[in-house]
Amino acid sequence: MYCEGAYIAGSHNDAEHYRPKKAVTEGRSSIDHPGYYWLAYEWQNVLLSCQKCNESHSNGTDGRHPGKLNEFPIGGSRVSEPHENPEEWWSELEAENPLLLHPYFDYPEEHFRAGKHGLIIPLTERGRITRDVCDLNRLPLCEQRELAEERQLGFRPYSVMWRLLREEPYEDLLFEERDPFSVYLNSRLADYAKALLDV
Ligand SMILES: [Zn+2]
Numbered sequence: 773m774y775c776e777g778a779y780i781a782g783s784h785n786d787a788e789h790y791r792p793k794k795a796v797t798e799g800r801s802s803i804d805h806p807g808y809y810w811l812a813y814e815w816q817n818v819l820l821s822c823q824k825c826n827e828s829h830s831n832g833t834d835g836r837h838p839g840k841l842n843e844f845p846i847g848g849s850r851v852s853e854p855h856e857n858p859e860e861w862w863s864e865l866e867a868e869n870p871l872l873l874h875p876y877f878d879y880p881e882e883h884f885r886a887g888k889h890g891l892i893i894p895l896t897e898r899g900r901i902t903r904d905v906c907d908l909n910r911l912p913l914c915e916q917r918e919l920a921e922e923r924q925l926g927f928r929p930y931s932v933m934w935r936l937l938r939e940e941p942y943e944d945l946l947f948e949e950r951d952p953f954s955v956y957l958n959s960r961l962a963d964y965a966k967a968l969l970d971v
Pocket residue numbers: 773774775776777821822823824825826
């Protein structure tokens with residue numbers, strides 16, 4: 773859910789806790805917090821994540837990246853214990869202003885655009901932090917995005933360009949959320965179509 777990558781045969785994926793359940797780090801340092809144990813089984817807090825986004829992994833060059841693990845940076849005030857009324861849990865947590873994008877509720881296209889060679893470029897502070905926490909520009913991931921572009925973009929930029937010229941809707945030509953790397957591919961598609969219009 774963080775990297776939009778496809779499942780890889782032979783590797784299990786993680787039930788990842790957006791708000792970590794046992795301990796919390798911020799800037800990779802432990803803070804005095806018991807973890808968001810009361811959210812361990814709340815559906816809003818459990819995401820399917822690949823192991824590389826979530827756990828320590830090779831960055832594809834010469835080092836290792838810790839993965840998301842227990843990192844949960846916020847811009848507001850930290851909630852350390854549950855409200856006595858479970859109905860209030862989620863409204864109370866809004867004051868935290870999480871800096872990590874939530875794959876269920878945030879729209880990644882508002883926070884990232886595509887660069888060349890499979891790179892994603894953050895448009896916002898939350899996009900930058902999410903890229904860094906989950907290592908979303910690791911080399912193997914960039915290679916997969918670039919490969920998806922080579923294989924799947926095809927003539928779509930021309931089709932989009934023609935629709936734009938005729939002032940017709942083109943949304944049916946976009947990649948869908950279920951397609952791997954759809955945010956990246958749609959951003960590249962828009963860039964190519966605009967470049968064709970400028971010729
Ligand atoms: Zn991932």
